[in-house]
Amino acid sequence: xxxxxxALLAALTVFTLTGxxxxxxxxxxxxxxxxxxxxxxxxxxxxxxxxADQERxxxxxxxxxxxxxxxxxxxxx
Numbered sequence: 001x002x003x004x005x006x007a008l009l010a011a012l013t014v015f016t017l018t019g020x021x022x023x024x025x026x027x028x029x030x031x032x033x034x035x036x037x038x039x040x041x042x043x044x045x046x047x048x049x050x051x052a053d054q055e056r057x058x059x060x061x062x063x064x065x066x067x068x069x070x071x072x073x074x075x076x077x
Contacts, residue, residue, distance in 0.1 A: 046054070
């Protein structure tokens with residue numbers, strides 16, 4: 001019985017994973033630049049003050065999330 005279940009599991013795995021393989025279609029010619037993604041726009045450089053503000057806001061948000069988690073775990077007793 002164990003061998004049957006192992007064979008069944010192996011067969012299901014093979015059939016499930018056959019759709020995961022990438023196949024290329026040679027019928028469609030690839031033109032240069034067709035498969036490339038457009039260049040992502042670059043973000044402007046941040047000043048040290050802006051970086052400090054973002055770090056401060058991130059620290060405050062993390063602190064609030066920790067406090068909210070603590071409050072959520074408390075009971076009325």
